[in-house]
Amino acid sequence: MSVAAFLAPAGWQRGDGGPLYLQLSRRLSEAMTRGLLSPGAPLPPEREIAALTGLSRVTVRKAIAGLAAEGLVVQKHGSGSFVAPRPEKFEQSLSRLTSFTEDMRRRGLSTTTRWLDRGVYVPSPDEVVALGLAADASVARLARLRLADGRPMAIERAALPLTILPDPEAVETSLYGTLAEAGLRPVRALQKISAIAVGREDAATLEVAPGAAGLSIERTSYLPDGRVAEFTRSLYRGDAYNFVAELRLAQD
Known part of the structure; x- marks a missing residue:
């Protein structure tokens, strides 16, 4: 099917479509999702879209501006509007317990961390259960935005017993690197992955549109x-990650 059709x-x-x-x-x-408008392709000019749809150019301009605000369209002065390029997706194995820093280093990417919060807190009920804490215990919390070559990739919110991490300020870049130095590196983990719509605050941090697809990982x-x-809740950009697992046929 052509774009015009x-x-x-x-x-x-639709009269009731908003x-x-x-x-x-x-x-x-x-049209972009179906491949009728591919990444990097120009959108038809506003005048042409108005003629095809029967809408005013003001309406067309407002629609395209909304797509630009969501990052789906790139507007170039004097050249028109173009479908935004699709960002590279990274594949992450579910069979290996690695840190974000290790994952990105294997891909030849530099990692940076933007601290959102870190300190010692009274644990939440979920943290008490997950970490097996006493009712009067405290917990070390780390909340970080992880970037690869300057691109926001994930928000990580980790909670650890103070017996494992007594000083959250000791973590500079890699949590697992800090734990390894203390002889306390984890060797196995259980993960639960869910697809979610990214909330407004997290969307601003990850530089995606509110409601964009995200991957919530609880480990x-x-x-x-x-x-x-460690008990960690992470939020990954859905347009940046594919998680891959190798499956083998079970033996009777």
């Missing part, structure tokens, strides 16, 4: 002696 108003304009500029934004976004890590070392 896809934008024909009979196929998508503002027309939002309906057009959704239609153009769907509990263990030391060789079976003690719980």
